[in-house]
Amino acid sequence: MTRHLPAIAVAALAAAGLCARAQTNAPAKPAAPDGVLVRLGKEGEAIREVILVKREGPDIYFRMTNSPPGVLSSFKVEAFDDAEFKVAVPEEKAYAAATQRRWAQAAVLLHGALMPTFAFLDLRENNATEPVMAAGRYYLRAAQQAAKRGEAGRPEAEKWYGYAFALFAAAGRSANWHPYGESSVIRAQMCLVEIGKLDEAAKGLAAAREPSPGDASYGIYWLAKARLLYAQEKPREALDAAVQSVIHENKDVETFPDALMLAAQCYEDVNEPHRARDVYYEVARLFTGTDWGDEARLRLKFIMENGMTAAGEDPNIAGIFFGTEEDMNALSTKYLKESEPKAAPDASPAGAQGEKP
Amino acid sequence: MLLCETIREPAPRRAVPGALRMLAAAAVLGVCAVAAPAQDTVKEVRAKAQAALAVGAYEDAIPPLQQLIEWFGESPNDSMKAEMEDIYFRLGLCHLFLAQFKECRTVFDTYLKKFKYGANSALVGIFIGDTWRYEGKYADALKAYEKTLKAYQYPLDMRTDIFVCMARCHLAEEKWAPAEPLLIEIYRTAPDPMRRNWAAAMLATSYFKDLTVDKVYPMVPLLLQPGSFASRSVAMNMAALQAGDEIFADEKYRDALWVYRLVHPHDTLKLNCEDQLARWQMRVKRLQRTPGLPRELLRAQETVSEIENELQGLEKIPNYDPELFYRIARSYMETRRLREAGEMFYNLFQEGLEEKREENLYFSFLCASRIKPNDKCLARGHEYMDNFPGGPHYDTVSLTVGQIYAGAQNWPKVLQVLGKALEVSPKHEDIVEVLFLLGYASFMEEKMPDAQRHFGRIVGEFPDSEREADSRYWLGMAFLFDKKYEDALPNFDKVVQNFGTSVFAEDASFRSATCDFGLSQFYDAERKLLAFVQRYPESKLLGEAYVILGDVSGAVGELDEAVRRYQKALPMELNIELYNYAAFRCGEMLRELKKYQECIDHFTAYIQRAKPESNVPLAVYWIGEAYWDLGQPEVTLKFFMDALSRYGKDRKELGVDLILEKWVDRTRGAGKVHGEKAWLDARELLKKALTEKDYVLALRLERIIQYDPNASDAEKAAMQKFMLRADNLPYASAGVLEWMVDAAVAAKNADLARAAAETIIREFTETDYALTARRLLAQQAMDAGAFDDAIVQYNIIREVYASSDDAAQALLVLGRLYREKGDAEKADASYKDLLGAKEWKALWPAALYGRGELWQAQRKYDQAAAYFERIYVLYAGHKDWVGRAYIARAECLGKLGQFKSAAETLDEFLSRAEWAQLPETEAAKELRQKFQARL
The missing domain is CATH 1.25.40 (Serine Threonine Protein Phosphatase 5, Tetratricopeptide repeat)
Incomplete structure (x- = not known):
């Protein structure tokens, strides 16, 4: 199983232009830092504590903690085995906000603290990459949340998608060492799809390696393709791509429910409401207390209330194999009745990471 | 069952002493980083302790630390008390890291007595619990944890840590009930996803064991965190696998699917463990160089030990991946998620167990066969047939693929697939259906002998099959279309006699009559057709029946009856070919009966009914001719001219050119007065057409004025010059274009002739005019030595006008051209084709001569x-x-x-x-x- 690909890293760097543009609008942008303190480790050598100032290509420029600001030296990115950025990342606060689905707040908390590290995320085994990825995901969720408000939420959604793109592109630098670095590059392309830059996204995805099943980026790659195809109004092809994602990547909460939701939407679009119902039911049941669960429940309700699955299923599909005796219409109705929300979803204390057992 | 024995959860067991020893050096280093102030007499002892701790020689560190306690342990001095607190703490840690848990407790107990509210008291309380836990004395450990929880106000992080430790105590003894509330509390309140995930995974393990999977579902989002405990927990994954098996066996496929999907494949689990081990080891290294975090380091080291245990446990578990994927695929299939199932089966076919490849590809095909579009199904079907010819599902697959092609009316593919199927599987399980489709496809491809053979096998070898009636009908049709009426007849009659309820009975009784007609058994045909129209008064074939009845009457010379029958047919449902045929046959007969006025009325009604593709100009022609027959030449000429005025603007209306030619002919026989008047009318119409810029009509009229006896040569030459221009091509009708081809050739204007010919081919492709054009292009190509171009044209002529004399001439030329090119085989084939048609007998000597020349050349x-x-x-x-x-x-x-x-x-x-x-x-x-x- 392959998990790294240099080509992806190249793509991430190429996207840096847009990163910079998006960052300039970030609400939590701190003052331009003079550098970032880091502890660099190498097998058999003492830890070195230096301030990283800038980078030019593969060269990272630093100064010693006791050196004056203008005195810089440089090293190559592969010179060290691990790097520990000494930045105060409010991870617990961000996590707390995320559990309450205050996605933008969670993202902004991390974004501001981590921004000085963005240029150096290709340093192996650094401690900032994962929080940057998390911040990207939070922005993505914030954007999806805003997009649900329709046209009114569109400007906000686009803003968050822009930030998400920037963070994923930065995290994509880690594709040379982090198992999810390649995924971040692809997520960045997915953000482009959401803001309507389809050609750019298509180009980015075409440049990406097509992962093999079992690769960490397999699910997100096919999900991104599916989203692109869907945006290009090709729901049948999008469904096929989403199915690839669903069947091969069902262990990653950052991919799987999105792929299921897209598959369900495609099932609706290709006029297979029974399958759409089944998938929405699945998402509603398995992702209760999350944005996906709420959305799936709404779509399931819509399908059931409009009797879209009232008519019997195509006997070509219903009458084959060994045949389960499940009455999915009855199950869905029962579920909808039992899960009738008592309060607005956003007020749920259970948070976005699942419901109370 | 995928697994037969329960895999114990390794995570909550006691920490491995080796790991603790590793921890010791790092932890002590961290502690030593905060050095005590030196004193002269004590200095050496302190230095000894510090030196020992610095190199991780914690055994050597204990005596000096104990010495310091002995000296200053009871000191009332405040600063010394503060130092002693730190010494006691470090001594306790040394014992802890040496796995000297009893000694550790003694030291930490003393510490707590002396420094109940010291800087490390809360931590020490936890460590005391840990010592009991590491010794496997879980009850004592739990008491210690509960005690410290009561004694101190812990922040959420440490409180969560204590809950985790307590839960581990219960889990180590497999006491799930007391562990559950603790796990739920951790799941609810832990400030980080890592411990929440751990709790969720442990709870899920418990619920999987109890088969209470509904309790697992709300935790799914947390269980699916990448890089989490759940992603590498052997116990949770094995519990899920076992639960999935049991639910699957109960045929609760949806739940089975949801549970199976939580199971990480064996390979992934191993990879996740290895990845996480590397990352936790990195974390340990980081913590080792970060002073003041002994608890974090302890927990990190514990995790490293756990993962090492996970990896060891995993080694003993056989790879369950193919079976897991197979069951997931089956669950998708049973819950009708056919796209997902189909793809999974296909992957299993490609990468799964060899012994299941055939079944997996078949299932993938089966799933694909139920969803649209069919392309994937066809691809899988072909892949199956290529990979497993004669396999257990070969017959089903081949028939289904054939049926799909039949549904798409792709008859060549039906023939290809099912023809091969019969070769591979001569005793095909659905042989009748296969033969039927082969027969039908052959029929549709006009391969009548093949159709006759396939349908013949059904009625001959499987006489009582469900397809007998259908096959007899189509067998009859295959003979009928081959004009083998004698063979067709008994089959249609059998359908009528033996299968009266068949959907083909009505059609068969009609076809039986047409066979009689084809055999010139007119009275039998008439009898059957009259019975048919009586029996099936609502039949869609009624119109056609009356047309044939009309033909029968015509054939036996009863023209009045024929006219009556045709006219009865015309208002009925008829395709346009039959409708036109009946209308014109009727009109011709009326003229033959000299019922000219009725002929005029008949065609006038025909024009008024005007259906799409009605041949109105031809009807006009016949009306004009009928007027002529009535002795009204002026009316004929005027009628033609009116029609020309009405329809002449449409260059695509071919009949107009026919009328024009007839009009010219009739001007000659209409007498001087009427003739001259007619030509004047034509010139008037030309003037009007030019004024109105109706160039199509104008060109048509200019063409016929070439035949005006009153036109001077100069006028004709001027008009020809005007007409023979390339910019007239877009306005020229087929007749005009044909004239332009000839006139341009005569004027030696090869380019214009070619352009006109190409226009005809392009715009009047399906007409006889195109034949003239192609002949010219072929000739020009021959003249220019462009033999390949000539071959193209001659081949089109022989194919498109297959029964014409031009086709015969084309074959002759092709024979010669191929011979000159050295392609004896094609040359011989051309000659043979020519020799195969009696109609071309006149050219047989030439063809024989050509074949002789071929042998001569060899x-x-x-x-x-x-x-x-x-x-x-x-x-x-x-x-x-x-x-x-x-x-x-x-x-x-x-x-x-x-x-x-x-x-x-x-x-x-x-x-x-x-x-x-x-x-x-x-x-x-x-x-x-x-x-x-x-x-």
């Missing part, structure tokens, strides 16, 4: 001689070929050294008085002398 003179001989023996009347044939045969015999026979051959030719005048006689005489000289 130096096979005896065969060549035989062909030449056939010409003068069989077609002696064809004088243009006889002389050539004699000479050619004599030459061949000469080449073979048979000079005597050669001379005799020529003697025979020269002796016949009827051929004495043929141009070949002189050459024959000369050749004869030559051969005689060689004798």
Whole structure:
């Protein structure tokens, strides 16, 4: 199983232009830092504590903690085995906000603290990459949340998608060492799809390696393709791509429910409401207390209330194999009745990471 | 079952002493980083302790630390008390890292007595619990944890840590019930996803064991965190696998699917463990160089130990991946998620167990066969048939693929797939259906002998099959379309007699009558058709039945009855070909019966009914002719001119050109007055057309004015000059274009002739006009030596106008061209095609001569001689070929050294008085002398 690909890293760097543009609008942008303190480790050598100032290509420029600001030296990115950025990342606060689905707040908390590290995320085994990825995901969720408000939420959604793109592109630098670095590059392309830059996204995805099943980026790659195809109004092809994602990547909460939701939407679009119902039911049941669960429940309700699955299923599909005796219409109705929300979803204390057992 | 034995959860077991020893050095280093102030007498002892701790020699560190306690342990001095607190703490940690848990507790107990609210008291409370836990004394550990929880106000992070430790105590003894509330509390309140995930995974393990999977579902989002405990927990994954098996066995496929999907594949689990081990080891290294975090380091080291245990446990578990994927695929299939199932089965076919490849591909195909579009199904079906010819599901797959192609009316593919299926599986389980589809596809491809063979097998070999009635009907149709009416008839009759309820019964009774008609058994046909129209008064074939009844009457000379029957048919449902046929046959008969006015009324009604593709100009033509027959030439000419005025603007209306030609003809026989008037009318109409810029009509009229007896040569020449311009091409009708081709050739304007011909081919492709055009293009190509281009045109002529004389001529030319190109095979095929049609008998000598030349070119003179001989023996009347044939045969015999026979051959030719005048006689005489000289 392959998990790294240099080509992806190249793509991430190429996207840096847009990163910079998006960052300039970030609400939590701190003052331009003079550098970032880091502890660099190498097998058999003492830890070195230096301030990283800038980078030019593969060269990272630093100064010693006791050196004056203008005195810089440089090293190559592969010179060290691990790097520990000494930045105060409010991870617990961000996590707390995320559990309450205050996605933008969670993202902004991390974004501001981590921004000085963005240029150096290709340093192996650094401690900032994962929080940057998390911040990207939070922005993505914030954007999806805003997009649900329709046209009114569109400007906000686009803003968050822009930030998400920037963070994923930065995290994509880690594709040379982090198992999810390649995924971040692809997520960045997915953000482009959401803001309507389809050609750019298509180009980015075409440049990406097509992962093999079992690769960490397999699910997100096919999900991104599916989203692109869907945006290009090709729901049948999008469904096929989403199915690839669903069947091969069902262990990653950052991919799987999105792929299921897209598959369900495609099932609706290709006029297979029974399958759409089944998938929405699945998402509603398995992702209760999350944005996906709420959305799936709404779509399931819509399908059931409009009797879209009232008519019997195509006997070509219903009458084959060994045949389960499940009455999915009855199950869905029962579920909808039992899960009738008592309060607005956003007020749920259970948070976005699942419901109370 | 995928697994038979329960895998114990390794995570909550006691920490491995080796790991604790590793921890010791790092932890002590961290502690030592905060050095105590030096004193002279104590300095050495302190230095000893510090040196030992610095190199991780914690055993050596204990005596000096104990010495310091002995000296200053009871000191009332505040600063010394503060130092002692730190010494006690470090001594306790040394014992802890040496796994000297009893000694550790003694030290930490003393610490708590002395420094109940010291800087590390809360931490020490936890460590005391840990010592009991590491010793496997879980009850004591739990008491210690509970005690410290009561004694101190812990922040959420540490409180969560204590809950985790307590839960581990219960889990180590497999006491799930007391562990559950603790796990739920951790799941709810832990400030980080890592411990929440751990709790969720442990809870899920418990619920999987109890098969209470509904309790697992709300935790799914947390269980699916990448890099989490759940992603590498052997216990949770094995519990899920076992639960999935049991639910699957209960045929609760949806739940089984949801549970199976939580199971990480064996390979992934191993990879996740290895990844996480590497990352936790990195974390340990980081913590080792970060002072003041002994608890974090302890927990990190514990995790490293756990993961190492996970990896060891995993080694003992056989790889369950193919079976897991298979069951997930099956669950998708059973819950009708056919796309997902199909893809998973396909992957299993590609990468799964060898012994299940066939089944997996079949299932993938089966799933794909139920979803649209069909392309994937077809691809999988072909892949199956290629990979597993004669496999267990070969018959089902081949039939389904054939049916899909049949549904798409892709008959060549039906023939290909099912033809092969019968080769691979001669006793196909659905042989009747296969034969039926093959027969039907052959019929649709107009391969009637094949259709007859397949349907014949069904009725012959499987007489009582469900397809018998259908097959008999289509067998009859295959014979009917092959004009084998005698063979068709009994099949249709059998359908009528034996399968009266068949959907084909009605059609068969009609077809039976048409067979009789085809066999010229007109009275049988009439009897059957009259019975048909009575029995099926609502039949859609009623109109057609009356048309044939009309034909029957016509054939036996009952024209009045024929007219009546045609006219009865016309308002009924008829396709446009039959409708036009009946209408014009009826009109022709009315004219033959000299019922001219009725003929006019008939065609007038036809024009008024005007259906799409009605041939109105032809009807106009017949009306005009009927007026002529009524002796009203002026009306005929005016009627034609009116029609020209009405329909002449449409260049695509071919009938207009026909009317024009007839009009010219009729002007000549209409008498001087009417004729001149007609031409004046034509000129008036031309003037009007030019004024209105109606160039299509104008060109048509200018063309016929070429035939005006009153037009001067100068006028005609001027008009020709005007017409022979390339910019007229877009306005020229087919008739005008044809005229332009001829006129341009005559004017030696090859470019315009070619352009006009190309326009005809492009815009009047399906008409006979195109034949003229293609002939010209072929000729031009020949003249220019562009033989390949000529071959293209001649091939089109022979294919599109297959039954025309032009096709025969084209074959002849093709034979010659291919011979010149050295392609003897194609040349011979062309000649053979020509020799295969009796209608072209006039050209057979030429074709035989061509075949003879082919053999001659290959130096096979005896065969060549035989062909030449056939010409003068069989077609002696064809004088243009006889002389050539004699000479050619004599030459061949000469080449073979048979000079005597050669001379005799020529003697025979020269002796016949009827051929004495043929141009070949002189050459024959000369050749004869030559051969005689060689004798």
